[in-house]
Amino acid sequence: xxxxxxxxxxxxxxxxxxxxxxxxxxxxxxxxxxxxxxxxxxxxxxxxxxxxxxxxxxxxxxxxxxxxxxxxxxxxxxxxxxxxxxxxxxxxxxxxxxxxxxxxxxxxxxxxxxxxxxxxxxxxxxxxxxxxxxxxxxxxxxxxxxxxxxxxxxxxxxxxxxxxxxxxxxxxxxxxxxxxxxxxxxxxxxxxxxxxxxxxxxxxxxxxxxxxxxxxxxxx
Amino acid sequence: xxxxxxxxxxxxxxxxxxxxxxxxxxxxxxxxxxxxxxxxxxxxxxxxxxxxxxxxxxxxxxxxxxxxxxxxxxxxxxxxxxxxxxxxxxxxxxxxxxxxxxxxxxxxxxxxxxxxxxxxxxxxxxxxxxxxxxxxxxxxxxxxxxxxxxxxxxxxxxxxxxxxxxxxxxxxxxxxxxxxxxxxxxxxxxxxxxxxxxxxxxxxxxxxxxxxxxxxxxxx
Numbered sequence: 001x002x003x004x005x006x007x008x009x010x011x012x013x014x015x016x017x018x019x020x021x022x023x024x025x026x027x028x029x030x031x032x033x034x035x036x037x038x039x040x041x042x043x044x045x046x047x048x049x050x051x052x053x054x055x056x057x058x059x060x061x062x063x064x065x066x067x068x069x070x071x072x073x074x075x076x077x078x079x080x081x082x083x084x085x086x087x088x089x090x091x092x093x094x095x096x097x098x099x100x101x102x103x104x105x106x107x108x109x110x111x112x113x114x115x116x117x118x119x120x121x122x123x124x125x126x127x128x129x130x131x132x133x134x135x136x137x138x139x140x141x142x143x144x145x146x147x148x149x150x151x152x153x154x155x156x157x158x159x160x161x162x163x164x165x166x167x168x169x170x171x172x173x174x175x176x177x178x179x180x181x182x183x184x185x186x187x188x189x190x191x192x193x194x195x196x197x198x199x200x201x202x203x204x205x206x207x208x209x210x211x212x213x214x215x216x217x218x219x220x
Numbered sequence: 221x222x223x224x225x226x227x228x229x230x231x232x233x234x235x236x237x238x239x240x241x242x243x244x245x246x247x248x249x250x251x252x253x254x255x256x257x258x259x260x261x262x263x264x265x266x267x268x269x270x271x272x273x274x275x276x277x278x279x280x281x282x283x284x285x286x287x288x289x290x291x292x293x294x295x296x297x298x299x300x301x302x303x304x305x306x307x308x309x310x311x312x313x314x315x316x317x318x319x320x321x322x323x324x325x326x327x328x329x330x331x332x333x334x335x336x337x338x339x340x341x342x343x344x345x346x347x348x349x350x351x352x353x354x355x356x357x358x359x360x361x362x363x364x365x366x367x368x369x370x371x372x373x374x375x376x377x378x379x380x381x382x383x384x385x386x387x388x389x390x391x392x393x394x395x396x397x398x399x400x401x402x403x404x405x406x407x408x409x410x411x412x413x414x415x416x417x418x419x420x421x422x423x424x425x426x427x428x429x430x431x432x433x434x435x436x437x438x439x440x
Contacts, residue, residue: 010230016419043403081422095322098315102399102414110418148425149418172425175417179322183263188424192412194322197395198330198369199236202301204408205368205392 011052015075017042018049022072034065076109086113088142088171090162091153092122092132095177099151104128112151114141118158135162142169149173156180163187231272235295237262238269242292254285296329306333308362308391310382311373312342312352315397319371324348332371334361338378355382362389369393376400383407 021042025033035046035053042049053059053071056078060066076082089100089112096115103112104127117123118135125132133141142150150171152159159178166174167184176182176191183189241262245253255266255273262269273279273291276298280286296302309320309332316335323332324347337343338355345352353361362370370391372379379398386394387404396402396411403409 012423013416013420015423016416019419020416079419079423080425081419085418085422087418093318094314095318098313098318099414101314103418106399106415108415108418110415110422149421151418173421175421179326188421190417190421192417194319195326195328195330196233196236196240197410197412198305198307198323198328198371199239199299199301200233201369201393201395201408201410202305202330203232203235203299205300 007055011055012079014044014048014052015079017044018052019072019075019079022066022068022075026068026072030068032065033068033071034060037065081109085110085149086145086147087111088114088116088138088145088147088150088166089153090116090135090138090150090166091155091158091178092117092125092127093153096151096153097127099153099177100127100130104130110149114145114147118154138162139165139169142166142171147171149175151175151177152182153177163189227275231275232299234264234268234272235299237264238272239292239295239299242286242288242295246288246292250288252285253288253291254280257285301329303329305330305369306365306367307331308334308336308358308365308367308370308386309373310336310355310358310370310386311375311378311398312337312345312347313373316371316373317347319373319397320347320350324350330369334365334367338374358382359385359389362386362391367391369395371395371397372402373397383409 018038021038022033025041035049038049039046056074059071059074073082087110089096092100092115096117100112100115112130115127115130115132116135116138117132123132123134148171150166152162152174154162156179159176159180159182163174163182163184167187171187173188174182174190176189179193179195181191238258241258242253245261255269258269259266276294279291279294293302307330309316312320312335320332320335332350335347335350335352336355336358337352343352343354368391370386372382372394374382376399379396379400379402383394383402383404387407391407393408394402394410396409399413399415401411
């Protein structure tokens with residue numbers, strides 16, 4: 001349990017990248033692969049890959065490499081997704097609709113399996129093979145289904161109440177697309193914040209260099 | 221210019237968090253603040269905050285703290301967003317619609333200012349105060365407007381062509397919501413990948429502990 005705390009979040013976020021790479025390599029008939037080959041395919045350095053994997057034990061054989069399928073299975077086990085994991089989505093507006101449809105199309109090992117919304121006009125409509133359920137039933141249905149993960153795609157003012165209800169229902173990890181910071185005891189919240197993403201992205205354009213020229217001179 | 225390469229991406233991604241915190245603190249009348257206070261409000265450690273800011277020079281006065289508004293202005297300059305930065309959005313489906321509407325509502329310093337789509341039914345429709353333009357005009361319009369940033373929200377099979385056109389138009393940084401990895405010379409691409417987000421999120425639930433029990437025993 002405490003193991004989860006010691007492992008850098010950045011490492012955890014790279015594991016699915018490795019998993020995807022190994023799954024694709026295996027599908028192309030690659031039975032054995034090395035951290036250098038993985039580095040070439042993923043753009044992550046081989047040192048970083050070896051360091052990340054070392055948190056979870058010794059994989060592969062020195063001078064030979066990793067068994068592609070075995071390492072993929074190990075990573076699935078580490079993440080806890082070797083069986084299909086169901087996710088509740090709250091908010092079936094444009095964003096929620098897009099997320100649910102995408103998740104269903106991908107047939108992923110972690111997929112949205114329940115959708116809730118508060119608007120009577122939206123409740124009962126279908127997104128692929130899912131029917132949108134009333135948010136009033138969320139807490140009970142999520143608890144009964146034993147769902148531990150959720151995606152929040154509701155307006156900012158509704159998000160704290162939604163998170164509190166999800167926490168009561170036993171949800172432990174949440175992907176938050178609403179434009180407010182959220183937290184609840186015992187719940188790991190990952191925030192996808194468009195404003196922050198765009199602001200940090202600006203750093204990588206020459207707009208910054210033009211704008212930053214004065215600052216650079218000041219310090220020179 | 222090379223400065224951008226030496227600074228960890230994680231640091232760049234935290235700068236907007238600091239900026240938001242300082243802006244909110246200033247709005248609440250806080251004129252001077254410390255890294256400890258910022259840590260308490262943001263959940264990022266004060267050591268990390270001081271380390272991140274140190275990449276860009278010496279801010280604040282030891283024993284006194286940071287001038288809230290001045291530090292916010294410095295971070296805006298570092299990011300290159302002290303003037304409003306325009307962003308092109310490609311793809312006005314459900315996801316694109318949600319992103320554009322959100323961006324316009326926020327009145328952010330980095331905002332979607334042009335929207336393109338390939339579907340004749342969507343072209344000409346409005347998202348808030350923006351009119352969806354035909355994707356055929358994208359390259360020319362983005363170049364003429366001098367836009368350096370874009371958001372890609374098109375299906376995976378269309379995304380590489382869109383990125384190539386954006387690169388030709390002079391775009392330097394892209395937020396990619398399409399479900400494929402993208403790259404182009406001279407373009408910084410940040411990928412928001414729902415599958416990967418959900419997979420890494422699973423690590424933080426007890427699903428993983430149940431599933432991982434066998435592995436842990438095996439290694440003990």
